[in-house]
Amino acid sequence: xTAVAALVALxxxxxxxxxxxxxxxxxxxxxxxxxxxxxxxxxxxxEKNGYFQEEGVTLGERPRLGTGAKVAAALKxxxxxxxxxxxxxxxxxxxVDKSTRLAANLVDKYYVDIVVSxxxxxxxxxxxxxxxxxxxxxxxxxxxGPGSGTEALVTYLFARVGLxxxxxxxxxxxxxxxxxxxxxxxxxxxxxxAFFQPIAQQAEAAGIGRNYISPxxxxxxxxxxxxxxxxxxxxxxxxxxxxxxxxxQRAVGRxxxxxxxxxxxxxxxxxxxxxxxxxxxxxALSAIVKEEIPEVIGFARASYDTAVAFHRETGLIDHFxxxxxxxxxxxxxxxx
Numbered sequence: 257x258t259a260v261a262a263l264v265a266l267x268x269x270x271x272x273x274x275x276x277x278x279x280x281x282x283x284x285x286x287x288x289x290x291x292x293x294x295x296x297x298x299x300x301x302x303e304k305n306g307y308f309q310e311e312g313v314t315l316g317e318r319p320r321l322g323t324g325a326k327v328a329a330a331l332k333x334x335x336x337x338x339x340x341x342x343x344x345x346x347x348x349x350x351x352v353d354k355s356t357r358l359a360a361n362l363v364d365k366y367y368v369d370i371v372v373s374x375x376x377x378x379x380x381x382x383x384x385x386x387x388x389x390x391x392x393x394x395x396x397x398x399x400x401g402p403g404s405g406t407e408a409l410v411t412y413l414f415a416r417v418g419l420x421x422x423x424x425x426x427x428x429x430x431x432x433x434x435x436x437x438x439x440x441x442x443x444x445x446x447x448x449x450a451f452f453q454p455i456a457q458q459a460e461a462a463g464i465g466r467n468y469i470s471p472x473x474x475x476x477x478x479x480x481x482x483x484x485x486x487x488x489x490x491x492x493x494x495x496x497x498x499x500x501x502x503x504x505q506r507a508v509g510r511x512x513x514x515x516x517x518x519x520x521x522x523x524x525x526x527x528x529x530x531x532x533x534x535x536x537x538x539x540a541l542s543a544i545v546k547e548e549i550p551e552v553i554g555f556a557r558a559s560y561d562t563a564v565a566f567h568r569e570t571g572l573i574d575h576f577x578x579x580x581x582x583x584x585x586x587x588x589x590x591x592x
Contacts, residue, residue: 289340291432293452295485307507342405351575363485366471461534
């Protein structure tokens with residue numbers, strides 16, 4: 257078991273060793289998520305537009321838990337029925353619970369960006385990717401926490417140029433609150449951030465940093481088509497709350513279609529979702545949301561296989577369920 261998998265197992269054990277049934281009544285789902293990052297925007301759209309109620313399910317507790325390990329622990333304890341996180345979280349949980357299942361695909365691009373301070377000395381964005389990665393050597397890099405998708409990206413990039421995050425940089429755990437992360441960058445407590453969107457757009461709008469390496473932008477071609485933002489659960493939850501989960505999935509699917517078919521609604525909804533975000537950052541983000549959020553909630557085999565290859569290369573995860581094991585049959589995209 258890797259150190260990250262051991263961490264997830266420890267958090268699960270501390271918060272509730274045995275898996276318990278849902279604490280929510282019939283027709284209610286408790287849904288937890290890491291934060292208000294762009295990946296979970298479809299959930300907000302579905303809530304705002306009343307899609308969950310129209311499809312026959314009520315959302316109960318909606319905690320923002322800060323890290324994927326805490327989402328996994330809440331899922332195992334039964335305090336939430338569905339967890340919204342990243343593929344890293346789902347794979348980590350699968351390492352300690354083989355009944356882990358994917359429930360919806362929210363973002364199929366790697367939506368973590370590397371943001372650097374405005375201090376001089378950083379290579380320009382036009383410089384080769386490997387040169388930009390090497391310039392991070394010896395720097396303090398803020399991440400949300402250990403075992404996260406943010407740590408995974410830094411580990412992957414460092415390995416690409418023969419560096420190690422445990423010896424060639426200092427990873428600083430900042431939690432999932434973007435304002436705190438931006439404050440750390442502005443104050444110089446970290447030199448760079450590996451953080452979920454919209455951190456890069458917010459940093460650039462505030463003039464405190466720039467988007468240095470962005471897989472979603474195409475800077476890392478290997479991550480241009482990869483299942484990343486996901487909703488995950490367990491087989492027990494699917495069996496106990498199957499009707500409610502199906503209603504949840506229909507509602508999220510409707511939200512994703514709206515994002516693609518009614519783009520004029522995206523920026524106003526984003527403004528409400530990300531209250532207080534600079535209009536310039538919102539405009540930049542709304543231009544790319546449609547490219548990152550898939551039109552359907554299902555998973556293509558190729559997208560899942562890319563996610564597995566990425567995580568295998570980081571060395572942070574040592575258990576990889578097959579596509580058929582973790583993707584329910586009704587979410588397998590035909591021809592994948």
